[in-house]
Amino acid sequence: MKLGKVYIIGAGPGDPGLITVKALEIIRKADVILYDRLIPNEVLEYAPKKCLLIYVGKEKGKHQYTQEEINHMLLRYSKSYNVVVRLKGGDPFIYGRGEEEMLFLNMHGVETEIIPGVSSVYAAPAYAGIPLTNRELSSSIAIITAQEAYHKKHRRVDIRKIAGNVDTLVILMGASKFREIINELLGVLDKDTPLAVIIRGTYDNQKVYIANLGNAMTIANKVKPPAIIVIGEIVKFRSYLIGER
Numbered sequence: 001m002k003l004g005k006v007y008i009i010g011a012g013p014g015d016p017g018l019i020t021v022k023a024l025e026i027i028r029k030a031d032v033i034l035y036d037r038l039i040p041n042e043v044l045e046y047a048p049k050k051c052l053l054i055y056v057g058k059e060k061g062k063h064q065y066t067q068e069e070i071n072h073m074l075l076r077y078s079k080s081y082n083v084v085v086r087l088k089g090g091d092p093f094i095y096g097r098g099e100e101e102m103l104f105l106n107m108h109g110v111e112t113e114i115i116p117g118v119s120s121v122y123a124a125p126a127y128a129g130i131p132l133t134n135r136e137l138s139s140s141i142a143i144i145t146a147q148e149a150y151h152k153k154h155r156r157v158d159i160r161k162i163a164g165n166v167d168t169l170v171i172l173m174g175a176s177k178f179r180e181i182i183n184e185l186l187g188v189l190d191k192d193t194p195l196a197v198i199i200r201g202t203y204d205n206q207k208v209y210i211a212n213l214g215n216a217m218t219i220a221n222k223v224k225p226p227a228i229i230v231i232g233e234i235v236k237f238r239s240y241l242i243g244e245r
Contacts, residue, residue, distance in 0.1 A: 001079065003078045003079060003109060003110050003111065004031070004077070004078045004079070004080070004081045004082040004083060004084050004110075005078070005082065005083060005084070005110075005111045005112070005113065006074055006078055006084045006085075006086060006101075006105055006110055006111070006112045006113075007026045007030075007083070007084070007085050007086070007112070007113050007114075007115060008086045008088070008092045008098045008101060008102055008112060008113070008114050008115070009023045009026060009027070009085055009086065009087050009088065009092070009115040009117065010023070010088055010089075010090055010091040010092050010096070010098075010115065010116050010117015010118070010119075011023065011035075011036075011039050011040070011043050011087050011088060011089055011090075011117055012089070012090065012117045012118040012123070012202075013089065013090050013117075013118060013119065013120035013123040013124055013201055013202045014038060014040065014089070014120070014200065014201065014202040014203040015040075015123075015127075015202040015203065016040040016042035016043050018117075018118045018123060018202065019043055019117070019118075020115065020116075020117065020118070022115050023115050023117065024043075024046055026083065026085060026115065027043070027046045027047055027085060027087070028046055028047070028048065029048070029083055030047055030048065030051050030083050030084070030085040031050075031051060031052065031077075031081035031082055031083045031084065032051065032052045032054065032077045032081050032083075032084045032085065033047055033051060033052070033053050033054065033085040033086075033087050034054045034056045034070065034073060034074065034077075034084075034085070034086050034087065035053065035054070035055060035056065035057070035085075035087040035088075036056065036057045036058070036087065036088050036089050037055075037057030037058065037089070038057075038089040038226065039087055039088075039089060043087070052077075052081075054073070056070050056073070067097060067100065067101075070086075070101065071100070071101055071104040071105075074086060074101060074104075074105060074110075075104070075105060075108050075110060078105070078110045086098070086101060088117070089117075089120070090117055090118070090119045090120045090121075091116050091117045091118070091119040092114060092116070092117065093114065093116070094119050094121060094143075095145050095172055095173070098114060102114065120172075120201050120202070120226075120228060121143055121170055121172065121228070123201065123202050124198045124201020124202055124206075124228045125170070125196070125198060125201075125228065125230050127198075127201055127202045127206060128196060128198045128201065128206070128208045128230075128238065129237070129238040129241040129242035130196055130198075130230055130234060130235055130237060130238050130241075131234065131237055131241075132168055132170065132230075132234065133168075133234075134234055134237060137167065137232070137233045137234045137236070137237065138167040138168040138232060138233070138234040139167055140165075140166045140167045140168070141166060141167070141168045141169075141170060142162045142163070142165075142166040142168070142169050142170070143170045143172070144157050144159065144162060144169070144170070144171055144172070145157065145171075145172050145173050145174075146171055146172070146173050146174035146176075146177045146181060147173040147174075147176075147177075159171075159181060159184050159185065160184050160185065160187055160188045161188075163185055163188055163189055163231065164188045164189070166232075167232050167233070167234065168230065168231070168232035168233075168234050169185075169229075169230070169231040169232060170228065170229070170230055170231075171228070171229040171230075171231070172228060173225070173226075174227065174228075174229050175199075175223050175224055175225040175226075175227040176225070178197075178216075178220050178223045178227075178229070179217065179220055181229070182213060182216045182217065182220075185213055185231065186213050186214075189213055189231070190213070191212065191213050191214030192212050192213070192214060193212055193213045193231060193232065193233070194210070194211075194212050194231070194232065194233060194235035194236055195210075195211055195212060195213060195216060195229060195230065195231045195232075195235060196208060196209065196210050196229070196230045196231075196235045196238065197209045197211075197219065197222075197223050197227055197228075197229050197230075198227065198228045198229075198230070199222075199223070199224055199225075199226070199227045200226060201226070201228055207222075208238075209222055209223070210235065210238070213231075
């Protein structure tokens with residue numbers, strides 16, 4: 001039996017204008033699209049009218065489908081349709097589980113293709129007026145997640161150790177652990193170290209909160225997912241590029 005092809009596509013961080021030309025080319029001819037929670041409606045409107053749209057989004061404590069179920073759905077649809085799209089926010093290979101889905105499908109003989117997307121890791125800070133690199137202030141970046149796989153017996157991400165060895169720290173999925181993160185960082189970084197929290201980065205309703213480690217708890221109640229936390233002197237650059245708005 002001839003199987004269809006599964007495209008694992010990054011839709012970008014939220015602003016529908018940031019999706020790639022190649023991604024739209026595939027979406028326009030898709031037979032089935034399995035899409036995540038933060039996919040803009042404007043992107044889904046490019047799909048053909050006959051396309052089957054299936055929501056498989058995840059959020060903390062509320063999963064429409066497990067990852068294993070999504071894997072098997074992709075396999076099942078590849079047996080009935082020619083063009084199957086797995087549409088993810090940001091980039092599928094940056095904390096997106098795209099590699100897990102691709103590996104599963106490859107093991108079952110399904111042809112796959114990855115189409116990278118613009119990642120919120122750098123797009124959200126850019127929209128907030130924060131460059132992650134600068135010759136004077138930031139020659140090194142570390143990108144970490146505050147949420148690790150549930151089956152790990154021990155946390156492997158040592159925030160304190162990493163933060164003490166880079167100029168700029170970018171933390172994803174850290175909203176629910178914001179207070180814990182700040183307390184850890186105060187043990188290794190100066191309390192005057194600037195930080196930015198970018199909520200719903202690149203969306204029309206994006207919010208940006210600026211603080212430092214010493215007074216970060218004053219904004220803790222405002223930190224809601226999806227949020228990206230940027231820590232380091234580079235945050236000061238925002239005032240030069242777009243002011244304090």
